[in-house]
Amino acid sequence: MNILERIRSGRLIADGAMGTMLQSMGLRVGAAPESWNIDKPENVLAVHKAYTDVGCELLTTNTFGCNKLRQRRSKYSIAELAAAGVSLAREAADNAGHSCYVALDVGPLGAFLEPLGTVSFDEATALFAESIAAGAEKADCVLIETMGDTREASAAVKAAKENCTLPVFSTFSVDKNGRLLSGEDLPTMLARMTDAGVDALGCNCGLGPEEFLPFAESLCGKTDLPLIFSLNAGLPVFADGKTVYPLSPEAFADNVKKIAALGGSVFGGCCGTGPAYIEQLVRVLK
Numbered sequence: 001m002n003i004l005e006r007i008r009s010g011r012l013i014a015d016g017a018m019g020t021m022l023q024s025m026g027l028r029v030g031a032a033p034e035s036w037n038i039d040k041p042e043n044v045l046a047v048h049k050a051y052t053d054v055g056c057e058l059l060t061t062n063t064f065g066c067n068k069l070r071q072r073r074s075k076y077s078i079a080e081l082a083a084a085g086v087s088l089a090r091e092a093a094d095n096a097g098h099s100c101y102v103a104l105d106v107g108p109l110g111a112f113l114e115p116l117g118t119v120s121f122d123e124a125t126a127l128f129a130e131s132i133a134a135g136a137e138k139a140d141c142v143l144i145e146t147m148g149d150t151r152e153a154s155a156a157v158k159a160a161k162e163n164c165t166l167p168v169f170s171t172f173s174v175d176k177n178g179r180l181l182s183g184e185d186l187p188t189m190l191a192r193m194t195d196a197g198v199d200a201l202g203c204n205c206g207l208g209p210e211e212f213l214p215f216a217e218s219l220c221g222k223t224d225l226p227l228i229f230s231l232n233a234g235l236p237v238f239a240d241g242k243t244v245y246p247l248s249p250e251a252f253a254d255n256v257k258k259i260a261a262l263g264g265s266v267f268g269g270c271c272g273t274g275p276a277y278i279e280q281l282v283r284v285l286k
Contacts, residue, residue, distance in 0.1 A: 001099075002140070002167075003058075003101045003140045003141050003167060004141075004167050004199055004200075004226075006099070006101070007200065007226045007265040007266055008226060008265070011260070011264070011265060011266070011267060011285050011286065012057050012058055012101075012265060012266045012267075013055060013056055013057050013058070013266075013267060013268065013278060013281050013282050013285065013286065014056065014057070014058040014059075014060065014103075014228075014230055014266055014267065014268025014269075014278075015048075015051040015056045015058065015059050015060055015268055015269070015278060016051065016230075016268060016269030016270070016273035016274050016275065016277050016278050017269060017270060017271055017272065017273050017274060018033060018044075018047055018060070018062050018064070019033050019064075020271070020272070020274070021047045021050070021274060022036060022043060022044070022047065022062075025040075025043045025046075025047075026043075027043075032065055032070070032071060032073075032074060033062055033064070033065070034062060034063060034064070034065055034066055034071065034074075034081045034085060035074060035075075035076065035081070036062065037062055037063075037081055037084035037085040037088060038076055038080065038081065038084050041084065041088055044062050044085070044088050045088050045091060045092055047062075048088060048089055048091075048092030048093075049092050049095075050274075050275045051092075051275055051278055052092055052093070052095075052096035052097070052098075052100055053275070054275045054276075054278050054279035054282060055098070055278070055279065055282035055286070056096075056100065056268075056275075056278050056282075057098070057099060057100050057101065058100070058101045058102075058103055058266065058268065059089045059092055059093050059100060059101070059102050059103065060089070060103045060105040060143055060145075060268075061082075061085040061086050061088070061089045061102065061103065061104055061105045061135065061139070062085045062088065062089070062105070063081065063082050063085040063086070063104065063105045063106070063131055063135060064105050064106075064107035064145070064146075065107055065110070066078055066081050066082045066085070066106070066107075066130075066131035066135075067107075067109055067110075067127045067128065067130065067131060068127055068130070069109050069110050069111050069119075069127065070107075070109070070110050078130040078131050078134065079130060079131075079133075079134035080134075081131070082104075082130070082131035082132075082134040082135035083134045083135055085105075085135065086102065086104055086135040086136075086137075086138045086139050087138060089102045089139075090102050090138040090139075101140040101141065102138065102139045102140050102141075103139065103140065103141050103142070103143035103169065104131075104132065104135045104136060104139035104141070104142045104143065104166070105143050105145060106128060106131060106132065106142060106143065106144045106145065106156055106160075107145060107146055108146060108147055108148065108149075108152060109124060109127055109128075109152065112149075113149065113151050113152050113155070121151065121154075121155050124152060124155035124156070125155045125156075125158050125159045125162075126159070128144075128155060128156040128159035128160070129159040129162065129163050132159055132160050132163045132164060133163040133164070136160075136163065136164035136166055139166060140166065140167075141166050141167040141168070141169055141199075142160040142164065142166050142167070142168045142169065143169045143170075143171070144156040144157060144160070144168065144169065144170040144171070145170070145171045145204050145205075145230075146171070146172075146173050146204055146205045146270075147170060147171070147172045147173065147180070148172065148173055148180045148181025148182055149180060149181060149182040149184075150172075150180070150182065150184055150188070150189055150192040150193060150196075151182075153170050153172070153193065153196070154192070154193070154196045156170070157170060157193070157196045157197060157198055158196075161197065167199040167200070168197070168198050168199055169198065169199060169200040169201065169202075169228060169266075170193055170196075170198045170200075170201045171201065171202045171203055171204040171228050171230065172186075172189055172201075172202075172203055172204075173203065173204060173205040173206035174186065174203055174206045174207060174212070174215060175206060175207075176207065176211060178214070178215040178218065185218070186203075186215060186218035186219055187218055187222070189201075190218070190219060190222060190223055194223065194225065198225065199225070199226075200225055200226040200227070200228055200265065200266070201219075201223075201225055201227065201228065202219065202227045202228030202229050202230075202264070202266070203215075203219075203228075203229055203230075203231070204228070204229070204230040204231065204268075204270045205230075205231070205232060205270040205271060206231075206232070207231060207232065207235065208231055208232045208233060208234035208235055208245075208247055208252070208255070209229075209231045209247075209252060209255035209256045209258070209259055210234070210247075210255045211234075211235060212229070212231055212259065213255070213258055213259055216229075216259045216262050216263075216264075217262060219263075220259075220262040220263030220264065221262070221263060226265035226266065227263055227264045227265055227266070228264070228265065228266040228267075228268075229256070229259055229260075229264050229266070229267055229268075230266075230267070230268035230269055230270050231256070231269070231270055232245055232269075232270050232271040232272050232273070233245035233246070233247040233252050233269065233271065233272030233273050233277060234246040234247035234251075234252070234272065236271070236272070244272070245271060245272025245273075247272070249273075249276040249277045249279065249280040250280055252269070252273065252277050252280065252281075253277065253280035253281050253283065253284045253285075254284065256281060256284070256285070257284045257285065260285055267281055267285055268281070269281070
């Protein structure tokens with residue numbers, strides 16, 4: 001069963017954060033997590049395995065920042081980083097002991113498109129295309145995530161459709177007013193990404209499930225596309241010199257369950273979440 005058939009037939013539980021897990025293993029804050037796909041593959045594989053061990057059914061590759069703008073200082077090519085990242089997730093998925101899919105993770109470029117910035121739409125498409133072309137062979141879908149602008153997301157969707165035949169998913173980060181970084185609201189995002197031809201869409205990062213709940217109705221019941229929700233463990237707070245996320249795994253899962261009651265096909269976690277959070281999602285949603 002391909003991933004689109006699977007998410008149309010019932011809920012799928014995705015993984016949680018990658019970067020903070022790697023930081024707990026020694027990745028320096030500010031360093032590129034993608035470098036560990038080659039330098040410390042056993043650590044990346046261990047994170048994937050920690051998620052599959054608690055029942056995760058969709059692994060996102062450690063390729064969020066796999067583009068030339070974010071990897072200016074890398075000693076590896078984009079193709080090397082992407083191919084290594086997908087191979088690690090594929091290995092973990094194939095050895096999960098249950099059905100598990102792999103999403104080729106594509107994050108924002110880290111620069112604004114014209115007219116707000118200097119990157120053209122065609123340049124953005126070419127930048128996204130490098131990692132997608134290199135990683136698509138072993139993935140089950142392309143996940144374009146944490147987007148704040150539908151034009152940038154549309155460039156990534158175009159790159160995916162031109163460089164692979166995989167289903168294309170897209171998720172956006174919204175602020176406390178339910179708007180993207182570009183100022184667009186969720187109904188606008190829904191309309192524009194439907195026109196772009198995505199196979200599933202939703203929201204990740206930005207808010208916790210409690211804060212996002214009032215905005216869920218802007219998507220749930222408004223589209224026939226499968227919906228994806230991977231939110232933070234609450235709103236971050238600064239305590240004892242570091243950023244922490246206040247929701248416990250149990251509270252996180254209970255709040256996600258309220259969103260699931262409105263609709264949705266794929267549920268996971270973002271900043272502040274880890275295997276314990278995904279384990280609780282499996283408990284309350286499966």
